[in-house]
Amino acid sequence: MPMHKPYRLAVKAAILDAEGRCLLIRRSTHCRHYVGQWEWPGGKADKGEEFTEALAREAREETSLEIEITGLVGAAHFEMPAVHVILLCMEARSVGGEVALSEEHDQFAWAPLSDLASWDLTEQVRPLMLDYARSRRTTR
Secondary structure (H helix, E strand, O other): OOOOOOEEEEEEEEEEOOOOEEEEEEEOOOOOOOOOOEEOOEEEOOOOOOHHHHHHHHHHHHHOOEEEEEEEEEEEEEEOOOOEEEEEEEEEEEEEOOOOOOOOEEEEEEEEHHHHHHOOEOOOOHHHHHHHHHHHHHHO
């Protein structure tokens, strides 16, 4: 009988600055997957944790920023070895703090959305990130 993988909720924040650039963080050698690739801050929600709390916690843990959610980016689904991941991405802005990375990430950059295609983005989130960047260009 095949083993069924559980579903887990993950969250990511497209944190935008006043110029409309998004915060990208690069995965360090402390990570098990996608070392050296760039992503938005985020991670898996803890059991019973509401997604907005998870997003604020992950952003704080990974970047030291306090954020405020400002909109929806979109959702995606992908598989990891042990779980199905349902990813919810939200748009946010910083409302406090200075960027200071956790050991999970070793660099950060404020990237114009129009330049995202040139970054080595994590593969599962790349399509969603690029769709968001395109939609922001057409709505501005």
